[in-house]
Amino acid sequence: MFQILTRRRFINTTAMAFLGNWLTGCGKPDGRDSGSGAIDGQHGKSDASPISAKHPSRYHEAPMLAEKVARGELPSVDERLPRVPYVRQVPSIGRYGGTLYDQAESQGGRFHLDGALIAGPQETDNDGRIIRPHLCDRVEFSRDYREYVFHIREGLKWSDGVELTADDVMWWWKHEQNNKSLYPEGPRTIWKVGNEYARFEKLDKQTFQIGFSKPFRPGRNASAHEWMSFGGFFCQPSHWMKQFHIDFNPRADALAKKQGYQAWYQLYKEREEMMRGAHTGKPHVGPWTRVVSETTHDIYERNPYYAEVDPAGNQLPYIDRIYVSVIEERKLREARIATGAVSEGPAELTQIFIYKKNQKQADYQIKKWRLANGSECMFAFNLNHKNPVKKKIYNDLRFRQAMSVAIDRKRINESLYYGLAKPCQATLNPNTSFFDPSWLSYCAEHDPNRANALLDEMGLRWDEKHQYRRQPDGRRLATIIVFNKQLFPVELLEFVRKDWDRVGMETVIKETDFRFRQETCQAAKHDCTCWNGDTVEEIAVYLPWFSKWNPHRELYYAIDWWYWYYTGGKTGEKPPAEWLQQFNRMADWYQAESDAEYRRLGHAVWDFFTKQLVCIGSVAYAPQPIVVKNGLRNVKDSVKMGYGTGWAKSYDVQAYYWDQPEKHL
Amino acid sequence: MILLKYILKRLFWGMIVLLFVSFFSFLIIQLPPGDFLTSYLERLQKAGMSLDEATMTALRQSYGLDRPFIVQYWNWFVRFLQGDMGVSFLYSKRVDVIILERLPATLLVAATSLFLIYLISIPVGIYAARHQYSAGDFAAAFFGFIGMAVPSFLLALVLMWFVYQHFGTSIGGLQSPAFMNQPMSWAKLWDLLKHLPVPLVVITVAGTANLIRIMRGTLLDELHKPYVTTARAKGLPERKLIRKYPVRSALNPIISSGGWLLPELFSGETVAAIVLGLPTISPVLYRALLGEDMFLAASCIMVISILTIIGLLISDILLAVMDPRIRLG
Numbered sequence: 001m002f003q004i005l006t007r008r009r010f011i012n013t014t015a016m017a018f019l020g021n022w023l024t025g026c027g028k029p030d031g032r033d034s035g036s037g038a039i040d041g042q043h044g045k046s047d048a049s050p051i052s053a054k055h056p057s058r059y060h061e062a063p064m065l066a067e068k069v070a071r072g073e074l075p076s077v078d079e080r081l082p083r084v085p086y087v088r089q090v091p092s093i094g095r096y097g098g099t100l101y102d103q104a105e106s107q108g109g110r111f112h113l114d115g116a117l118i119a120g121p122q123e124t125d126n127d128g129r130i131i132r133p134h135l136c137d138r139v140e141f142s143r144d145y146r147e148y149v150f151h152i153r154e155g156l157k158w159s160d161g162v163e164l165t166a167d168d169v170m171w172w173w174k175h176e177q178n179n180k181s182l183y184p185e186g187p188r189t190i191w192k193v194g195n196e197y198a199r200f201e202k203l204d205k206q207t208f209q210i211g212f213s214k215p216f217r218p219g220r221n222a223s224a225h226e227w228m229s230f231g232g233f234f235c236q237p238s239h240w241m242k243q244f245h246i247d248f249n250p251r252a253d254a255l256a257k258k259q260g261y262q263a264w265y266q267l268y269k270e271r272e273e274m275m276r277g278a279h280t281g282k283p284h285v286g287p288w289t290r291v292v293s294e295t296t297h298d299i300y301e302r303n304p305y306y307a308e309v310d311p312a313g314n315q316l317p318y319i320d321r322i323y324v325s326v327i328e329e330r331k332l333r334e335a336r337i338a339t340g341a342v343s344e345g346p347a348e349l350t351q352i353f354i355y356k357k358n359q360k361q362a363d364y365q366i367k368k369w370r371l372a373n374g375s376e377c378m379f380a381f382n383l384n385h386k387n388p389v390k391k392k393i394y395n396d397l398r399f400r401q402a403m404s405v406a407i408d409r410k411r412i413n414e415s416l417y418y419g420l421a422k423p424c425q426a427t428l429n430p431n432t433s434f435f436d437p438s439w440l441s442y443c444a445e446h447d448p449n450r451a452n453a454l455l456d457e458m459g460l461r462w463d464e465k466h467q468y469r470r471q472p473d474g475r476r477l478a479t480i481i482v483f484n485k486q487l488f489p490v491e492l493l494e495f496v497r498k499d500w501d502r503v504g505m506e507t508v509i510k511e512t513d514f515r516f517r518q519e520t521c522q523a524a525k526h527d528c529t530c531w532n533g534d535t536v537e538e539i540a541v542y543l544p545w546f547s548k549w550n551p552h553r554e555l556y557y558a559i560d561w562w563y564w565y566y567t568g569g570k571t572g573e574k575p576p577a578e579w580l581q582q583f584n585r586m587a588d589w590y591q592a593e594s595d596a597e598y599r600r601l602g603h604a605v606w607d608f609f610t611k612q613l614v615c616i617g618s619v620a621y622a623p624q625p626i627v628v629k630n631g632l633r634n635v636k637d638s639v640k641m642g643y644g645t646g647w648a649k650s651y652d653v654q655a656y657y658w659d660q661p662e663k664h665l
Numbered sequence: 666m667i668l669l670k671y672i673l674k675r676l677f678w679g680m681i682v683l684l685f686v687s688f689f690s691f692l693i694i695q696l697p698p699g700d701f702l703t704s705y706l707e708r709l710q711k712a713g714m715s716l717d718e719a720t721m722t723a724l725r726q727s728y729g730l731d732r733p734f735i736v737q738y739w740n741w742f743v744r745f746l747q748g749d750m751g752v753s754f755l756y757s758k759r760v761d762v763i764i765l766e767r768l769p770a771t772l773l774v775a776a777t778s779l780f781l782i783y784l785i786s787i788p789v790g791i792y793a794a795r796h797q798y799s800a801g802d803f804a805a806a807f808f809g810f811i812g813m814a815v816p817s818f819l820l821a822l823v824l825m826w827f828v829y830q831h832f833g834t835s836i837g838g839l840q841s842p843a844f845m846n847q848p849m850s851w852a853k854l855w856d857l858l859k860h861l862p863v864p865l866v867v868i869t870v871a872g873t874a875n876l877i878r879i880m881r882g883t884l885l886d887e888l889h890k891p892y893v894t895t896a897r898a899k900g901l902p903e904r905k906l907i908r909k910y911p912v913r914s915a916l917n918p919i920i921s922s923g924g925w926l927l928p929e930l931f932s933g934e935t936v937a938a939i940v941l942g943l944p945t946i947s948p949v950l951y952r953a954l955l956g957e958d959m960f961l962a963a964s965c966i967m968v969i970s971i972l973t974i975i976g977l978l979i980s981d982i983l984l985a986v987m988d989p990r991i992r993l994g
Contacts, residue, residue, distance in 0.1 A: 101842055107756060185722050260752035260759035266727050270757050278757050295766045296838060296944045297845050325842050328952060332837045332942045335825075341835050341842065484707075514707040515699040554710055665843075 059085070060314045062096040065304050074304055075161070077315055082155035085315075086134060086308045090655040091634050093310055094318035097661030100343045100632075100653075103325045103333050108278040108293055111324050112345055115648030117274070117286040117300065119307075120234050121150055122224035126640055126650040127431055128372075128537030131224045135164075135234060135285060135307060139223065144593050145215040148223070152206045157305040158237045158283035166208040171238035173200040175245060176272075181265040190222060190544065194591075215591045217598060221539045225646065235274065237283040244268040287317040287654040298324040308654060318657035337627050340364050343664075344635065347625040349417065350489060355627060367626045367635065372642025374536030375426035375617035376417075377492050378548075379403075379481065380555035383614070384524040384573060389473045393458070394527075400613040402454040404443040406503045411446075412495045413619050426617025427610045429644075432538040434599040439610045444617070451503045462504060469504035478506040479527045484514040492618060493530070521556035531555050533615060537644030542602075544590050549609045557614050582608050631659040672978065679974040683967065687745070690966045691738045694959055700730045701754045704956040728754060741960060745967060751960030755953060760964045764946060770839055771945040774938075775930045777861070778868040786873045787919075790880025791912060794888060805881075809874035817871050818940045824863045825941065834859045837942035867937045876919070883918055887911035913987070921984050927976030928969045 061069070061077040068074040104111040123134040133139050138151040156164045177187035191198045194214035201209045210219065242248040244255065246264045256267035271279055278293040287308070288300035300322040308316040325341070327333050337345035338355050340362025347355045347366065355366060381400065385391040393399050409423030427439040460469040460477055469477040479500070481493060493509045500507040512520075520526045531554040541547040551558035552566075558579070563572025565583045575583065582605065589601035609615075628635050634655045641647065658664045702724055706716055716724075725731050729740070741751055750760035793802045828834045835841040839860045844853045887893065888911055896906045935947040946965065953962035985991050 107758075182727075183720075183723050184726055185718065188720060189718065260749070260762075262729070263727075266752075269724065269727055294845075295763070296840070297842070323842055323845075325838065325845075326944075327837055327942045328948055329939050329942055332940065336835075336837055339829055339836055341837070513697070515697055515703050518703060518707070519698045 080305050082153040082307050088308050090310045093312050094657030095661055096318055098319050098658035098664040100319050100322045102342050103327045107326050110275050113648045113653050115646045116653030118649050119286045124224045124539050124645055126645055128539040128645045145217040146212050148210045148219050150208055154206055156307055159289045159303040159305055160283040162239050165205050166202040168238045169208050169233045170202050172233045172236045215593045217592055218542050218590055221542045240283050244271055288322055296326055317654035343629045345627050347627050364627045364629045367628055369624045369626050369639040369641055371622050371624045372640040373532050373534045375533035375620045376622050377530050378426040378533045378615040378617045379530045380557040380615050381528050382526050383558045384560040389471050398454045398458050401443050402451040404613050404616045405447040406451040406499045407496055408446045408499055412492055416489050417622050421619040421622040423619050426533045426615045428606055429536045434603040468506050476506055480508045480510050481528045482510050482512050482517050482526050483530050484517050524559050534642050535644045540644035633657050675978050683970055686970045687967055691963045694962050695734055701957045750964040753958050753961035755956050755958040760961050767944055767946050774864050775933050778865050781869045782872040786876035790877045793881040794884035809877050812870040812874040817867050817937045821867045821937045821940045864941050868934045883915040887915050921980055924977035924980030927972040931972055932969055
């Protein structure tokens with residue numbers, strides 16, 4: 001009989017081999033990446049345009065744009081850039097040319113580097129700590145955070161050369177967000193503060209003001225977060241969107257019908273979002289814009305009006321285009337990364353030996369980045385369970401504490417992450433200004449004795465065979481964890497299942513279709529579910545009701561209480577006093593005015609969340625190996641990957657360049 | 666005259682079938698809980714994003730997903746009859762555009778592989794029948810059964826990796842990224858030819874096994890009939906005898922099953938196409954069903970049904986033409 005090669009055995013035996021390989025195999029950072037600052041001589045040669053002979057330009061541009069300027073198709077680079085462009089600090093000055101290869105699941109869909117396509121009023125760094133102006137050169141806010149004034153860079157233009165002014169923003173607010181056909185329930189909820197919508201006001205051509213009826217400190221974060229740019233006011237060029245709007249184009253309905261839709265607002269909604277439609281030609285403000293969209297691939301080409309330069313005055317981006325292949329099958333995408341078909345892509349940690357083996361043939365190196373997830377997989381028990389016995393048990397803090405200390409996090413770390421992740425409780429990013437180090441270790445130690453003691457204290461006695469415990473109604477203590485295949489290894493659930501089994505709770509893991517999971521969880525019919533804990537950066541958790549710890553988000557731990565709070569008591573179930581206090585505290589936190597109050601309330605909110613163990617964490621900050629083709633420069637050596645900082649938006653992809661662009665066309 | 670009446674009768678019943686097919690397929694597509702927006706939300710959630718209530722309601726109303734099932738079905742069916750297949754929410758494109766875009770690649774792969782299947786199976790089947798129990802017969806049987814038993818996706822993966830390792834061909838799709846956006850050239854054609862063998866082998870291997878066995882079986886039945894012995898006794902050369910009489914009879918089942926060729930061409934091998942990342946129509950149908958993209962899924966199913974009905978009609982007529990023993994009606 002053959003011995004079955006289980007995945008665990010395989011991983012355990014190759015873990016040692018891998019570790020040695022990892023240490024010796026990872027190359028040193030390339031010397032060129034450590035910032036030269038000198039202007040690359042190549043640029044001088046390519047700027048042979050008549051304009052530069054007459055008026056020497058302050059800035060330099062890519063050869064493919066210089067050609068167009070020479071032919072008279074584009075204005076000169078000085079005219080295309082704003083009066084004061086944004087200067088991006090780059091590790092080394094690059095070379096123009098070449099193509100980045102990436103892959104997406106669907107036509108016009110998201111890909112690994114797509115965050116780089118976004119540009120907004122402000123931006124944040126990869127840590128999610130600094131907020132600085134980007135396409136606006138100044139953003140002011142009143143002391144009580146009720147008024148925000150945005151100063152758009154003078155001379156900032158859309159990718160078709162039309163100027164971006166406050167009129168675009170006003171048009172977006174008046175005719176899109178407040179249009180009843182497009183948004184029947186009103187503008188996006190982020191704009192509603194204290195039951196009133198924000199007021200948008202144009203101050204002059206370059207300046208607009210947003211006013212709130214109550215202090216709204218998260219407005220700073222919102223203007224820097226990637227989420228705002230998607231469908232936010234720097235995404236809708238009014239001069240182009242007007243053709244799809246019935247108030248401005250009487251033939252908008254006919255246009256929509258020609259495209260297969262039934263009404264103008266359906267087509268408008270398609271054109272509204274960048275990362276869903278397969279449309280081309282929409283003016284944008286990012287470094288690249290989509291120029292080709294076919295069944296098999298999308299092509300994004302450089303935006304001649306992009307508002308950034310490097311310290312030597314070269315207009316960014318360096319790379320001419322991004323070529324995105326459409327590959328619908330996930331495993332095929334992984335295989336393509338391993339065979340070097342993309343310029344940069346994430347590698348599966350558990351399959352790292354394949355990537356290492358193929359390094360030479362596919363000509364890439366592997367960088368060690370980290371996932372910014374506050375937990376690779378966190379578990380939430382349903383506090384609004386329909387069964388009263390289970391509800392009582394789950395609502396007992398001792399039960400959740402017991403379940404948390406029952407998990408052997410070290411073993412999960414060693415087996416699945418080669419010991420490279422961090423076993424800790426699910427909580428915020430330690431970078432947060434009001435962080436409390438005790439949160440990381442709260443109930444995170446492996447202590448089955450303490451777990452058993454807590455469960456004994458609760459009165460959950462073992463059965464006769466000392467196999468499982470019994471609930472007060474005599475039935476076996478059992479839990480079903482519903483989940484749909486996510487970004488974490490299913491093996492992790494198996495480990496947790498065994499740990500909980502050992503302290504007397506019969507645990508079953510049930511993989512379901514996402515539809516069924518959603519339906520079950522939204523009706524609060526589940527026992528326990530899990531999700532990863534991303535978006536734990538300070539900048540992102542401060543967006544109202546945004547983080548995963550909200551009871552109605554992906555962990556659905558208290559959806560009835562949320563409904564009660566949200567609808568003002570009309571539906572749902574009234575939360576207990578301490579939870580009502582927590583919701584009110586969160587609302588107060590979003591309206592904090594002083595720094596001290598912000599930190600005090602923030603600390604209180606997250607202390608409650610962490611210590612209530614509504615999300616029980618396993619391991620966090622797992623390593624994420626990234627495959628980078630040899631010859632691609634200015635790729636950061638260590639990055640925290642996460643939605644909280646907009647994924648690739650904070651990698652500075654516009655600073656990437658090829659050593660030899662002619663080889664990567 | 667009889668033929669015309671027959672065709673009209675078949676077409677009439679065909680339309681009744683289509684009516685039922687359209688209704689039930691639309692119904693079944695809608696059965697899973699949630700709708701297209703649920704799967705859209707899931708994809709957003711996988712990337713860490715979510716949708717607020719206002720946007721969800723707006724999208725739901727915009728797509729007409731809040732209307733009752735029968736209203737949605739009727740809207741779609743009426744427009745389908747007028748040639749408007751609707752729009753796909755998943756791909757954000759018109760359904761007919763999606764199908765037409767993928768038709769060339771689909772036909773290329775499907776037609777070539779079907780041609781190869783017949784080209785290989787029929788002669789091999791004849792040989793196996795004539796030299797029953799010989800080494801060649803057993804070899805054909807052996808490879809045939811392996812071809813049937815090995816899952817096509819496994820074969821696809823193995824071949825894909827093999828071709829990559831030894832020839833450096835990029836995996837997935839019918840063309841390397843470098844060539845996709847360039848006009849046709851010898852280099853581009855060569856790249857296409859480098860990518861074609863894997864899907865062709867995978868699809869052909871699965872199909873030939875079946876056909877070889879059928880050909881062999883039916884020909885064996887014919888070869889034992891008295892008229893073959895008579896012809897041999899009368900001195901007909903063996904080759905001419907076999908070709909002219911038994912083979913023609915043995916081809917009957919193959920021709921009658923040829924009706925399925927037409928829908929096969931449109932949406933044949935799905936699993937291998939998904940695994941290999943081919944830009945054909947069957948993965949589209951698969952994903953449309955998974956994502957509850959009603960118009961795309963229902964329209965594809967309708968097209969396949971129409972092709973099936975037409976295909977079967979053609980094969981039945983062809984059979985009547987080829988075999989005088991069969992009468993229509």
